[in-house]
Amino acid sequence: MRILTTTLTAATALAAATCAQAADVEVLHWWTSGGEAAALNVLKDDLSGQGIGWQDMPVAGGGGTQAMTVLRARVTSGNAPTAVQMLGFDITDWAKEGALADLNALADQNKWGDVIPAALQKFATHDGKWVAAPVNVHSTNWVWANKAIMDELGISQPQSWDEFVAAMQKAKDAGYTALAHGGQPWQEATIFDAVAMAAGGPEFYQKAFVELDEDTLGSDTMKEAFDRMATLRGFVDDNFSGRDWNLATAMVINGDAAFQLMGDWAKGEFLNAGKTPGQDFLCYRFPGTQQQVTFNSDQFAMFDQEGKVSDQQAALASAILSPGFQIAFNKVKGSVPARTDLDVAELDACGQQGYEEFKAAAASGNLYGSFAHGHANPAAIKNAMYDVITAHFNGEYDSATAVEELVTAVQINK
Ligand code: BGC
Numbered sequence: 349m350r351i352l353t354t355t356l357t358a359a360t361a362l363a364a365a366t367c368a369q370a371a372d373v374e375v376l377h378w379w380t381s382g383g384e385a386a387a388l389n390v391l392k393d394d395l396s397g398q399g400i401g402w403q404d405m406p407v408a409g410g411g412g413t414q415a416m417t418v419l420r421a422r423v424t425s426g427n428a429p430t431a432v433q434m435l436g437f438d439i440t441d442w443a444k445e446g447a448l449a450d451l452n453a454l455a456d457q458n459k460w461g462d463v464i465p466a467a468l469q470k471f472a473t474h475d476g477k478w479v480a481a482p483v484n485v486h487s488t489n490w491v492w493a494n495k496a497i498m499d500e501l502g503i504s505q506p507q508s509w510d511e512f513v514a515a516m517q518k519a520k521d522a523g524y525t526a527l528a529h530g531g532q533p534w535q536e537a538t539i540f541d542a543v544a545m546a547a548g549g550p551e552f553y554q555k556a557f558v559e560l561d562e563d564t565l566g567s568d569t570m571k572e573a574f575d576r577m578a579t580l581r582g583f584v585d586d587n588f589s590g591r592d593w594n595l596a597t598a599m600v601i602n603g604d605a606a607f608q609l610m611g612d613w614a615k616g617e618f619l620n621a622g623k624t625p626g627q628d629f630l631c632y633r634f635p636g637t638q639q640q641v642t643f644n645s646d647q648f649a650m651f652d653q654e655g656k657v658s659d660q661q662a663a664l665a666s667a668i669l670s671p672g673f674q675i676a677f678n679k680v681k682g683s684v685p686a687r688t689d690l691d692v693a694e695l696d697a698c699g700q701q702g703y704e705e706f707k708a709a710a711a712s713g714n715l716y717g718s719f720a721h722g723h724a725n726p727a728a729i730k731n732a733m734y735d736v737i738t739a740h741f742n743g744e745y746d747s748a749t750a751v752e753e754l755v756t757a758v759q760i761n762k
Contacts, residue, residue, distance in 0.1 A: 383616025546636030
């Protein structure tokens with residue numbers, strides 16, 4: 349009898365646990381910095397308001413490289429999370445494997461097709477099916493500057509590469525770290541996004557990173573881009589190696605460093621520290637890329653649950669695309685809404701600028717997927733590019749060798 353009771357109790361407990369799990373959504377993501385966590389809370393609160401629990405599966409590491417490795421291991425062991433933060437070609441790759449749920453019913457009901465721009469639909473859909481819900485649009489070609497240092501040194505917004513170098517020199521001479529940087533491959537690639545765009549212009553960027561054209565990858569212009577990376581290397585502090593991006597942002601926030609080159613998730617850190625754009629910090633496009641936007645879009649892909657979309661997955665996807673959430677979340681995250689039909693008066697000045705520039709770049713053909721954040725080419729090529737860019741930044745290759753290595757890396761992984 350006692351055995352039976354024990355067995356029953358255990359069975360009841362298991363049923364309860366299974367039930368609790370079924371009502372939860374398990375979300376794998378890499379939003380672990382202060383600003384990112386604050387933004388994630390907007391989503392968690394939205395869902396908890398609908399009675400849906402949240403099982404958190406954070407995998408630290410900006411750009412999501414580690415998160416994607418953990419995801420692969422989870423799926424291989426037959427234990428895919430319900431929903432996963434993903435970028436660009438990673439979504440396409442998982443969709444090709446047939447792993448993602450078909451969100452068409454939801455998309456039709458809520459008319460996603462009318463409000464999500466083509467540049468995002470390219471990744472959110474596969475073979476005529478919606479497979480991911482776009483949360484936002486980030487862009488990588490930004491400079492973040494400490495306003496007090498700019499004022500003290502009389503530095504105005506640099507309009508060209510030479511002016512930017514002169515500004516960094518001024519900051520260095522005054523005893524500041526000119527460039528706050530975290531020496532991790534994805535951060536170096538993020539900088540390279542803007543540096544390459546500025547060095548060669550949009551056609552060069554398209555040919556090199558999207559079309560993977562060998563002549564362009566191996567060109568003198570690419571060498572110039574690497575030379576500029578070497579110049580930037582001369583403006584970082586001695587402790588840059590391995591530093592997380594948000595700690596680099598903190599150096600600008602605290603007035604230890606003048607500039608950071610980073611996507612607009614950096615703004616989330618400034619805001620989380622109680623700082624105001626225009627007053628405490630400045631945002632401007634990387635000099636020479638004022639007309640262009642190199643973007644990436646965080647999207648949540650839902651892993652297929654035996655052919656149907658669970659209620660929790662549907663609630664998560666609907667919440668993400670709702671106008672109220674798009675504003676509330678992006679205000680905190682530093683990004684701009686993925687929907688193009690919103691009034692963004694509630695966003696701060698950098699956010700309003702970013703939203704207008706994103707739409708203008710899309711209309712004028714100046715919108716480019718960020719290669720550093722998986723929107724120009726698939727992960728194998730992206731990671732091979734990371735290796736070359738980082739090796740060069742750390743002095744393993746001179747610029748001419750880096751160009752050759754880049755060509756080879758792409759040839760091997762294409
Ligand atoms: C993501 C951002 C994130 C950043 C740093 C990017 O790839 O798109 O949402 O904040 O990485 O973690």
